[in-house]
Amino acid sequence: MIRSLAITMDFKVLHNVPFEELLGPNIKWYWVDFHNPSEEEALHLKEHFHFHPLAIEDCFFLLQRPKMDHYENVHFFVMHAINAMTLDAEEVDMFLGSNYIVTFHLHESREIEDAWSRISEQEHLRNEGHIYAAYLILDNLVDQYFPSVYQIEDQLDDIENNFDAESIEALMKHIFGIRAKLLKLRRTIVPMRDLLYRLINTDRIEHLREQLVFFTDIHDHLLKLSEMIDSNRDMTADMRDSYISLNSNRMNTIMKTLTVITTIFMPLTFIAGLYGMNFAYMPELKWHGGYFGILLIMFGIGFGMFAWFWKKGWFK
Secondary structure, eight states: OEEEEEEETTOOEEESOOGGGGGSTTEEEEEEEEESOOHHHHTHHHHTSOOOHHHHHHHHSOOOOSEEEEETTEEEEEEEEEOTTTOOEEEEEEEEOSSEEEEEESSOOHHHHHHHHHHHHOHHHHTTOHHHHHHHHHHHHHHTHHHHHHHHHHHHHHHHHTTTOOOHHHHHHHHHHHHHHHHHHHHHHHHHHHHHHHHHTOSOSTTOGGGHHHHHHHHHHHHHHHHHHHHHHHHHHHHHHHHHHHHHHHHHHHHHHHHHHHHHHHHHHHHHHHTTOOOSOOGGGGOTTHHHHHHHHHHHHHHHHHHHHHHHTTTO
16 A cells, blocks of 8 residues: 655645655655555555665565665665564664655554654644654654563563562563563664664754754663663563572572481481391390380480581571
Protein backbone atom coordinates (compact mmCIF):
# COMPACT_ATOMS: atom_id res chain seq x y z
CA MET A 1 0.00 0.00 0.00
CA ILE A 2 1.22 3.48 -0.89
CA ARG A 3 -0.21 6.69 0.47
CA SER A 4 0.96 10.27 0.24
CA LEU A 5 0.54 13.44 2.22
CA ALA A 6 1.44 16.81 0.67
CA ILE A 7 1.65 20.21 2.36
CA THR A 8 0.90 23.17 0.12
CA MET A 9 2.49 26.60 0.27
CA ASP A 10 -0.42 27.84 2.39
CA PHE A 11 0.04 24.80 4.70
CA LYS A 12 -3.04 22.89 3.64
CA VAL A 13 -3.00 19.09 3.58
CA LEU A 14 -3.55 17.06 0.42
CA HIS A 15 -3.90 13.30 0.68
CA ASN A 16 -3.03 10.62 -1.89
CA VAL A 17 -1.65 13.08 -4.41
CA PRO A 18 -0.36 11.43 -7.63
CA PHE A 19 3.42 11.25 -7.81
CA GLU A 20 3.55 13.60 -10.80
CA GLU A 21 1.77 16.36 -8.88
CA LEU A 22 4.07 16.09 -5.85
CA LEU A 23 6.71 18.04 -7.77
CA GLY A 24 4.31 20.92 -8.51
CA PRO A 25 5.20 24.51 -7.53
CA ASN A 26 2.35 24.64 -5.01
CA ILE A 27 3.79 21.78 -2.91
CA LYS A 28 6.01 22.89 -0.03
CA TRP A 29 6.92 19.40 1.16
CA TYR A 30 5.43 15.92 1.10
CA TRP A 31 5.52 12.51 2.73
CA VAL A 32 5.07 9.18 0.95
CA ASP A 33 4.55 6.04 3.00
CA PHE A 34 5.15 2.51 1.65
CA HIS A 35 3.48 -0.14 3.82
CA ASN A 36 4.28 -3.71 2.76
CA PRO A 37 4.20 -2.70 -0.93
CA SER A 38 3.71 -5.10 -3.81
CA GLU A 39 6.50 -5.60 -6.35
CA GLU A 40 4.82 -3.13 -8.70
CA GLU A 41 4.46 -0.52 -5.95
CA ALA A 42 8.05 -1.02 -4.82
CA LEU A 43 9.27 -0.10 -8.32
CA HIS A 44 8.38 3.54 -7.56
CA LEU A 45 11.38 3.67 -5.22
CA LYS A 46 13.61 3.27 -8.27
CA GLU A 47 11.59 4.64 -11.17
CA HIS A 48 10.11 7.75 -9.55
CA PHE A 49 12.40 8.62 -6.65
CA HIS A 50 15.60 7.19 -8.20
CA PHE A 51 16.93 6.03 -4.84
CA HIS A 52 20.26 4.28 -4.74
CA PRO A 53 20.03 0.50 -5.39
CA LEU A 54 21.85 -0.28 -2.14
CA ALA A 55 19.29 1.69 -0.13
CA ILE A 56 16.41 -0.04 -1.92
CA GLU A 57 18.05 -3.40 -1.26
CA ASP A 58 18.34 -2.57 2.45
CA CYS A 59 14.59 -1.95 2.57
CA PHE A 60 13.87 -5.57 1.63
CA PHE A 61 16.89 -7.28 3.20
CA LEU A 62 15.83 -7.70 6.85
CA LEU A 63 17.00 -7.13 9.48
CA GLN A 64 19.49 -4.29 9.04
CA ARG A 65 21.27 -2.66 11.94
CA PRO A 66 20.08 0.93 12.64
CA LYS A 67 22.23 3.21 10.52
CA MET A 68 22.40 6.39 8.45
CA ASP A 69 23.74 6.51 4.87
CA HIS A 70 24.17 9.53 2.61
CA TYR A 71 23.49 9.24 -1.12
CA GLU A 72 24.10 12.56 -2.91
CA ASN A 73 21.08 14.68 -1.89
CA VAL A 74 19.14 11.83 -0.19
CA HIS A 75 19.77 10.55 3.33
CA PHE A 76 18.74 6.99 4.16
CA PHE A 77 17.89 5.82 7.69
CA VAL A 78 17.34 2.32 9.02
CA MET A 79 15.43 2.47 12.32
CA HIS A 80 13.97 -0.13 14.64
CA ALA A 81 10.59 -0.35 16.29
CA ILE A 82 9.98 -2.88 19.08
CA ASN A 83 7.22 -5.45 19.11
CA ALA A 84 5.65 -4.95 22.54
CA MET A 85 4.72 -8.64 22.86
CA THR A 86 7.93 -10.37 21.73
CA LEU A 87 10.42 -7.47 22.06
CA ASP A 88 11.68 -8.34 18.58
CA ALA A 89 12.93 -5.49 16.43
CA GLU A 90 10.84 -4.42 13.41
CA GLU A 91 12.59 -2.39 10.75
CA VAL A 92 11.36 1.03 9.64
CA ASP A 93 13.25 2.74 6.80
CA MET A 94 13.18 6.42 5.91
CA PHE A 95 14.50 8.49 3.01
CA LEU A 96 15.03 12.16 3.78
CA GLY A 97 15.28 14.52 0.80
CA SER A 98 15.41 18.26 0.30
CA ASN A 99 11.64 18.70 0.68
CA TYR A 100 10.23 15.25 1.31
CA ILE A 101 10.41 12.10 3.38
CA VAL A 102 9.63 8.56 2.23
CA THR A 103 8.99 5.86 4.82
CA PHE A 104 9.09 2.14 4.12
CA HIS A 105 7.97 -0.63 6.48
CA LEU A 106 6.73 -4.19 6.06
CA HIS A 107 4.96 -4.35 9.43
CA GLU A 108 2.14 -2.24 10.78
CA SER A 109 3.66 0.79 12.51
CA ARG A 110 1.69 2.62 15.18
CA GLU A 111 4.49 5.17 15.43
CA ILE A 112 4.16 6.19 11.80
CA GLU A 113 0.37 6.21 12.08
CA ASP A 114 0.58 8.58 15.02
CA ALA A 115 3.01 10.94 13.28
CA TRP A 116 0.88 10.83 10.10
CA SER A 117 -2.27 11.74 12.04
CA ARG A 118 -0.59 14.57 13.93
CA ILE A 119 0.79 16.13 10.75
CA SER A 120 -2.62 15.81 9.08
CA GLU A 121 -4.60 17.31 11.97
CA GLN A 122 -2.31 19.96 13.50
CA GLU A 123 -1.44 22.90 11.30
CA HIS A 124 1.44 24.19 13.43
CA LEU A 125 3.25 20.87 12.92
CA ARG A 126 2.94 21.16 9.14
CA ASN A 127 4.65 24.53 9.29
CA GLU A 128 7.74 22.91 10.81
CA GLY A 129 8.50 21.03 7.58
CA HIS A 130 9.66 17.56 6.65
CA ILE A 131 12.60 17.59 9.09
CA TYR A 132 10.17 17.92 11.97
CA ALA A 133 8.06 15.09 10.52
CA ALA A 134 11.19 12.90 10.58
CA TYR A 135 11.68 13.93 14.21
CA LEU A 136 8.12 12.87 15.06
CA ILE A 137 8.74 9.42 13.59
CA LEU A 138 12.01 8.95 15.47
CA ASP A 139 10.54 10.30 18.70
CA ASN A 140 7.56 7.94 18.50
CA LEU A 141 9.83 4.96 17.86
CA VAL A 142 12.02 5.76 20.87
CA ASP A 143 9.07 6.52 23.15
CA GLN A 144 7.76 3.00 22.52
CA TYR A 145 10.93 1.56 24.07
CA PHE A 146 10.13 2.89 27.54
CA PRO A 147 7.08 0.71 28.38
CA SER A 148 9.06 -2.47 27.66
CA VAL A 149 11.97 -1.34 29.85
CA TYR A 150 9.63 -0.26 32.67
CA GLN A 151 7.83 -3.59 32.48
CA ILE A 152 11.12 -5.43 32.95
CA GLU A 153 11.97 -3.22 35.94
CA ASP A 154 8.61 -4.15 37.51
CA GLN A 155 9.40 -7.83 36.98
CA LEU A 156 12.77 -7.37 38.67
CA ASP A 157 11.07 -5.72 41.65
CA ASP A 158 8.69 -8.67 41.94
CA ILE A 159 11.60 -11.11 41.87
CA GLU A 160 13.51 -9.12 44.46
CA ASN A 161 10.52 -9.01 46.82
CA ASN A 162 9.45 -12.59 45.98
CA PHE A 163 5.92 -12.09 47.26
CA ASP A 164 4.86 -15.46 45.82
CA ALA A 165 7.61 -17.27 47.76
CA GLU A 166 8.84 -19.04 44.65
CA SER A 167 11.69 -21.51 44.78
CA ILE A 168 15.23 -20.53 43.91
CA GLU A 169 15.02 -22.61 40.73
CA ALA A 170 11.91 -20.73 39.57
CA LEU A 171 13.47 -17.37 40.40
CA MET A 172 16.64 -18.25 38.50
CA LYS A 173 14.53 -19.21 35.49
CA HIS A 174 12.79 -15.82 35.61
CA ILE A 175 16.11 -14.00 35.93
CA PHE A 176 17.62 -15.70 32.90
CA GLY A 177 14.43 -14.95 30.95
CA ILE A 178 14.72 -11.26 31.87
CA ARG A 179 18.38 -11.20 30.85
CA ALA A 180 17.38 -12.55 27.44
CA LYS A 181 14.78 -9.77 27.10
CA LEU A 182 17.32 -7.13 28.12
CA LEU A 183 19.72 -8.45 25.49
CA LYS A 184 17.02 -8.09 22.83
CA LEU A 185 16.33 -4.51 23.89
CA ARG A 186 20.02 -3.67 24.04
CA ARG A 187 20.53 -4.87 20.46
CA THR A 188 17.99 -2.25 19.38
CA ILE A 189 18.59 0.63 21.78
CA VAL A 190 22.38 0.89 21.57
CA PRO A 191 22.53 1.04 17.74
CA MET A 192 19.68 3.57 17.76
CA ARG A 193 21.64 5.65 20.27
CA ASP A 194 24.66 5.55 17.96
CA LEU A 195 22.45 6.52 15.02
CA LEU A 196 21.12 9.59 16.85
CA TYR A 197 24.65 10.54 17.87
CA ARG A 198 25.73 10.52 14.24
CA LEU A 199 22.61 12.41 13.24
CA ILE A 200 23.04 15.29 15.69
CA ASN A 201 26.71 15.63 14.73
CA THR A 202 26.34 15.59 10.95
CA ASP A 203 26.50 18.69 8.75
CA ARG A 204 25.25 16.99 5.59
CA ILE A 205 21.50 17.30 6.23
CA GLU A 206 20.11 20.67 5.21
CA HIS A 207 18.05 22.61 7.79
CA LEU A 208 18.78 20.00 10.48
CA ARG A 209 20.58 22.54 12.69
CA GLU A 210 17.43 24.64 12.95
CA GLN A 211 15.68 21.79 14.80
CA LEU A 212 18.70 20.10 16.33
CA VAL A 213 17.35 20.50 19.88
CA PHE A 214 14.51 18.04 19.11
CA PHE A 215 16.87 15.31 17.91
CA THR A 216 19.19 15.97 20.86
CA ASP A 217 16.22 15.29 23.13
CA ILE A 218 15.73 11.88 21.45
CA HIS A 219 19.41 11.14 21.97
CA ASP A 220 19.04 11.98 25.66
CA HIS A 221 16.14 9.53 25.90
CA LEU A 222 18.25 6.81 24.31
CA LEU A 223 21.10 7.53 26.72
CA LYS A 224 18.65 7.11 29.60
CA LEU A 225 17.35 3.87 28.12
CA SER A 226 20.89 2.55 27.66
CA GLU A 227 21.71 3.32 31.28
CA MET A 228 18.49 1.61 32.42
CA ILE A 229 19.33 -1.48 30.36
CA ASP A 230 22.87 -1.67 31.76
CA SER A 231 21.60 -1.06 35.30
CA ASN A 232 18.99 -3.80 34.97
CA ARG A 233 21.56 -6.20 33.53
CA ASP A 234 23.83 -5.50 36.49
CA MET A 235 20.88 -6.07 38.83
CA THR A 236 20.07 -9.43 37.24
CA ALA A 237 23.74 -10.41 37.48
CA ASP A 238 23.77 -9.49 41.20
CA MET A 239 20.54 -11.43 41.77
CA ARG A 240 21.92 -14.41 39.92
CA ASP A 241 25.14 -14.36 41.97
CA SER A 242 23.17 -13.91 45.20
CA TYR A 243 20.89 -16.85 44.49
CA ILE A 244 23.84 -19.00 43.44
CA SER A 245 25.66 -18.08 46.67
CA LEU A 246 22.52 -18.74 48.71
CA ASN A 247 22.02 -22.09 47.05
CA SER A 248 25.69 -22.96 47.56
CA ASN A 249 25.50 -21.96 51.21
CA ARG A 250 22.39 -24.07 51.65
CA MET A 251 24.12 -27.06 50.10
CA ASN A 252 27.15 -26.52 52.33
CA THR A 253 24.90 -26.45 55.42
CA ILE A 254 23.23 -29.69 54.37
CA MET A 255 26.58 -31.34 53.68
CA LYS A 256 27.93 -30.15 57.04
CA THR A 257 24.92 -31.62 58.87
CA LEU A 258 25.25 -34.92 57.04
CA THR A 259 28.98 -34.97 57.76
CA VAL A 260 28.36 -34.44 61.49
CA ILE A 261 25.80 -37.24 61.61
CA THR A 262 28.12 -39.54 59.69
CA THR A 263 31.02 -38.70 62.02
CA ILE A 264 28.92 -39.45 65.11
CA PHE A 265 27.90 -42.84 63.76
CA MET A 266 31.42 -43.84 62.69
CA PRO A 267 32.60 -45.06 66.17
CA LEU A 268 29.17 -46.56 66.83
CA THR A 269 29.37 -48.47 63.57
CA PHE A 270 32.88 -49.62 64.47
CA ILE A 271 31.71 -51.02 67.82
CA ALA A 272 28.66 -52.70 66.30
CA GLY A 273 30.83 -54.17 63.54
CA LEU A 274 33.44 -55.37 66.01
CA TYR A 275 30.96 -57.32 68.11
CA GLY A 276 29.16 -58.55 65.07
CA MET A 277 32.11 -60.77 64.06
CA ASN A 278 31.37 -64.50 64.39
CA PHE A 279 34.58 -65.64 66.07
CA ALA A 280 34.19 -68.60 68.46
CA TYR A 281 36.46 -67.12 71.14
CA MET A 282 35.35 -63.60 72.10
CA PRO A 283 35.57 -63.20 75.90
CA GLU A 284 33.28 -60.17 75.98
CA LEU A 285 30.42 -62.25 74.57
CA LYS A 286 30.26 -64.13 77.90
CA TRP A 287 29.91 -60.99 80.03
CA HIS A 288 26.73 -60.72 82.00
CA GLY A 289 25.05 -57.41 81.10
CA GLY A 290 27.58 -56.79 78.30
CA TYR A 291 24.86 -55.94 75.80
CA PHE A 292 23.49 -53.14 77.96
CA GLY A 293 26.99 -51.96 78.80
CA ILE A 294 27.95 -51.63 75.14
CA LEU A 295 24.71 -49.79 74.44
CA LEU A 296 25.50 -47.40 77.28
CA ILE A 297 29.00 -46.81 75.95
CA MET A 298 27.68 -46.23 72.43
CA PHE A 299 25.07 -43.80 73.74
CA GLY A 300 27.71 -41.94 75.74
CA ILE A 301 30.03 -41.66 72.73
CA GLY A 302 27.21 -40.44 70.50
CA PHE A 303 25.90 -37.92 73.01
CA GLY A 304 29.41 -36.68 73.80
CA MET A 305 30.28 -36.12 70.13
CA PHE A 306 26.94 -34.40 69.55
CA ALA A 307 27.52 -32.05 72.50
CA TRP A 308 31.05 -31.27 71.31
CA PHE A 309 29.92 -30.47 67.73
CA TRP A 310 27.11 -28.32 69.11
CA LYS A 311 29.60 -26.38 71.22
CA LYS A 312 31.75 -25.83 68.12
CA GLY A 313 28.72 -24.35 66.33
CA TRP A 314 28.51 -26.93 63.59
CA PHE A 315 24.70 -27.08 63.85
CA LYS A 316 24.19 -23.29 63.55
